[in-house]
Amino acid sequence: MQKQLLSRFSPHRLVERVIERPVIAILIILIATAAFAWRIPALTFKTSIYDLVIEDLPATARYEEFKSIFGSDEIIRVVIKSDGIYEEKTFKKITELSDAAANIAGVRRVISLPEIKKAVDFSGKWELTKFSGVMKHVDLFKENLFSDDGKSTVLTLVLSNDADPEEVIAAVNQLIESSSKTLSLYQIGMPLVSQALAQLTQNDFIRLPPFTFILVAVVLLCLYRKFSYVILPLLCVTFALVWNFGLMSMLGIPLSILTMIVPVFLIAVGTAYCLHIVTEYRNRVRTAKDSKEAAIATYDTITFPTILAVLTTVAGLGSLLISRITAIQAFAISACLGIISFLVILLTLLPALMSLIPLPKKKSPSKTSGPGVLDRIIDGIATIDLNYQKITFPVIGILVLFCIVGIFKIPVETNPVGYFKEDTEVSRNFHDIYQHLSGSFPINITMQGDSEEYFQKVENIIKIDEMQKYIDTLPGIDKTISFADYLKLVNYAGNQFNPEYYRLPEEAWELRMLINSYKMMLGEDMLDRFMTPDFSQANILLLTHISSSRVFLKAKKQILSYAENTFSKDVRWNVTGFGMVISESSHQITSGQVKSLSITMVIVFGIMFLLFLSGKVGLIAIVPNLFPIVINFGIMGWFGVELSMFTSLIASIAIGLAVDDTIHYLVRYNSEFRKDLDDRRALKETLRHIGRPIIYTTLTISIGFSILTMSGFKPTAIFGTMMAITMFSALVGDLILLPSLLLHVELVTLWDLMRLKLGKDPEFGIPLFNGLSRTQIHYIIMAGTLRKIPAGEVLFRKGEPSDSMCAIISGSMDVVELENDDEEMGEHGIYKQLNQAGEGDILGEMGLLRGVPRSATVIATEPCDYLEINLKMIKRLQWLYPPTANRFFMNLMTILCDRIEAVTNSFACESVVDDLTGWCNRRGFIDILETEIHRSRRYKDHLSLCLMGIDLEVSDKRKSFEIKDQNFRMIGQTLSTLIRRSDYLGRLDAETFALLMPQTSASKAEPVCNRLRDLLLKKKLDSDGIRLDVALGIVDFDHQSKETALQILNRSSKDLQCKREK
Secondary structure, three states: HHHHHHOOHHHHHHHHHHOOOOOHHHHHHHHHHHHHHHHHHOOOOOOOOOHEEEOOOOOHHHHHOOEEEHHOOOOEEEEEOOOOOOOHHHHHHHHHHHHHHHHOEEEEEEEEEHHHHHHHHOOOOOOHHHHHHHOOOOOOOOOOOOOOOOOOEEEEEEEEHHHHHHHHHHHHHHHHHHHOOOOOOEOOOHEEEHHHHHHHHHHHHHHHHHHHHHHHHHHHHHHHHHHHHHHHHHHHHHHHHHHHHHHHHHHOEEEOOHHHHHHHHHHHHHHHHHHHHHHHHHHHHHOOOOHHHHHHHHHHHHHHHHHHHHHHHHHHHHHHOOEEHHHHHHHHHHHHHHHHHHHHHHHHHHHHHHHHOOOOOOOOOOOOOOOHHHHHHHHHHHHHHHOOOHHHHHHHHHHHHHHHHHOOOOOOOOHHHHHOOOOOOHHHHHHHHHHHHEEEEEEEEEEEEEOHHHHHHHHHHHHHHHHHHHHHOOOOEEEEEOHHHHHHHHHHHHOOOOHHOOOOOOOOOHHHHHHHHHHHHHHHHHHHHHOOOOOOOOOEEEEEEOOOHHHHHHHOOOOOOOOHHHHOOEEEEEEHHHHHHHHHHOHHHHHHHHHHHHHHHHHHHHHHHHHHHHHHHHHHHHHHHHHHHHHHHHHHHHHHOOOOOOOOOOHHHHHHHHHHHHHHHHHHHHHHHHOOOOOHHHHHHHHHHHHHHHHHHHHHHHHHHHHEEEEEEEHHHHHHHHHHHHHHHHHHHHHHHHHHHHHHHHHHHHOHHHHOOOOOOOOOOOHHOOOOOOOHHHHHHHHHHEEEEEEOEEHHHHHOOOOEEEEEOOEEEEEEEOOOOOOOOOOOOOEEEEEOOOOOOEEEEHHHOOOOOOOOEEEEEEOOOEEEEEEHHHHHHHHOOOOHHHHHHOOOOOOHHHHHHHHHHOOHHHEOOOOOOOEEHHHHHHHHHHHHHHHHHHHHEEEEEEEEEEEEEOOOOHHHHHHHHHHHHHHHHHHHHOOOOOOOOEEEEEOOOEEHHHEOHHHHHHHHHHHHHHOOOOOOOOOOOEEEEEEEEEEEEOOOOOOHHHHHHHHHHHHHHHHHHO
16 A cells, blocks of 8 residues: 555656656646746845844843843934034024924934023023034033034934834935935934845846846856757746746735845756756757657656755755754745755646656757767766866865864854945945034933832932943944933023033932932933833943944943942843944854754755765765865955855755756766766766766856856845855765765665565565565665676686676576696687576675685676675665674574585585594585685684694504594594584594694794693593503794695694694
């Protein structure tokens, strides 16, 4: 049942059904596309600087708490320039503007010179010269409301918590447009920066995708020079964009500061996916009978790697969801929806269209045409990969080290004003206002006392003033405003504007009186901006021209450090503001970057590990995909490119895209490698087939992203530039680094396992597979290599080194011994047939298990298919699938036992066993010794040989032979019970016994042999009148030496002879 379901809903089956009924498939896709298109008008724009904020950050919570206490700190500053702000006509116009601004919905209060004049001129009859004379002594308003030269003033619009900044900005623009032409006006503030950001990104959304679409079309036409091959990818891209926007609308995902990039991303990446398929289709149509056959052949090859490529891209994008920045999460969701939509279209619409396109007329190949420029480039790359690794690896290594150093120089920064080019209006206004006035970006410092009415004490008001004096010395801080400043103003006004009274009160009664005057003169609203009703918390407003997150955080650190070191512990300090929240959020990007990158790497490694059943391949696959990331961050560090919300996307996106080409390369390389296990040929053929589409896709993606450099929004332009650089770095990783590394690893793919599992049963009748399930048989098959050998060809020769065995699938082979070991096998070769092997038989199992040289020559007597199994691959399966490996070795053991029994019965007449002791005779012992010598050399183990000279003197000469035989038999039985199971005993001649001890050095063998001799000497013999003497000759075999078994025996015999003579 599961098999039927899997077969019915598999991607291959889906594509086959689409190709069988292309018209129906196209109609279904059109209906779905129309449904998604219907939802696009409901798609909304929501682009704001507030997208840069992490909502669950402690700094965000503190800012929200501040606004609930002191109200919104959002301000819009309207700068007014004239020849003289205190001229009668000019001041009247400023007053009209101030009054009109106060009536704008969402404006909580307007702070301006006209409003101040109303507050201090109770009679309303002051001349402007008197008012200007009064104002010049008020430090509170210097560079705050007016410039020192008296030519510039500002209207500060304090917005309410529920204000709509867009509506306020629009109303102010109307005021500016309708104002007198004799005045120069502009507005600036964080809401203006947010609006400018929205306008730029919306303009990019309207302008850049069409440019990308047209440029990609031109690139495709240049690459393929065939109209149909251009239309296919562009149609798929168009449908995917419609689906993506429709899904975003249905899920309520707006077009925001980052999701604006998604259309360009989908055009570039989607076209790259299509390029692999179209290139394969173009190759297939050359041999296919019709379009349907070409489409089916294309998707048989390309479906699996395409699905894997999409999954890895989704994994890279999905890892961005762990980011705490809402804009990044929205981008990840939107991009994932687009890529998944593209996969559906690639598996439905594209094969349907391919099956309907008539095949081009087959052209006869030109005899004079040679390889093109790109083919020569690819061949050159293959030559570099094969022959110049000693150069490429060091060069790449030095480059990587250089970039790693650069990574530590990357500045983490979010600078909203820096996002704009210097010639934009918002940037000009931001930098203009603080030249004569104060900046437009506010910071708020709250002081919380330890009790109510804390700030109704003079000494605590003085603390506010002292903190302001320190803050005024910090860079980027243009003006500080507090409750203390307004108390000075009220004191100044209450004492006939005597400059001596522009100071704080000195007595408690004076302070209480001034607070009452404050409320009457300036109003409760102005008091609430800087002091809580219970006088337990105070607010200091900082007007700054700081837009850099690093400078924001540095200022915060300096302020809190000064407060801690200067003031008592009864005051709690906090530095907040929207700019501070953005700064805190931006510095969370680094940890989010590390997390998302780690998740992507783990997912990619897991996919590669499952695909190739090898951790080594998984690691090798990651290396060329990490390479472009290191290059990207290194360039950012050395060139001072900031790690911002935009550039933080590059790593996860780039890995998701780069691994696509890695997968296509690995799958093709595996297919080529399995043909003959020639890695060098496989590398060349893979590059010839896959190199072209990899270069095409890199070029297309890079061109697509390079369009973003045309954006007026600097982060988008930088993102496009860095993505193009990163993708070209990925090309180096996939065409140079990956192929070179793959020459050092073997591949076994899950893809091949799945193909076999869904194919026919391997009914080979091989005893080696007895008791194994169908899947387990596939694991064993894929651990080896299916090969063919023609009749008359030698499989292997006697004496050749070996580390593999063969199972015959079909055909037959002869196991022979040549009359002359040096003779070449030919049609009339003379040899002795030892055995005949047919279907199901195995050959060379001792070579697989023990690595000994081949014991015979094997010749194919007819065309044969056989399975070659390597011990290294079996060990890998033993780790991955222990039950399969255990059963395999059990079957192998059974086969070996059966052979031992057959050999024992067949060659009993050529026994190698000593009849008296049951041990090996000299011939058998030499064979064992030769085998153990090979094993010792292979595993570099010790091997010791001990010869025992047994001297028996019998007094009764008549029964000498009989008595000696009885006692030799008894000695043999005794020794057999005393040695290890791994040791071997042999009787070389009548009175010389041999003990072979594997994995034992001479120093360890000597005490053992001495103990055996002592036990024999103490042994009670069968008859009286017998004297027993035992001499030992012990030698050690050096696994590095080239001694033969006979040479070792001769050396041991000489040692024994010396011991006897002594």
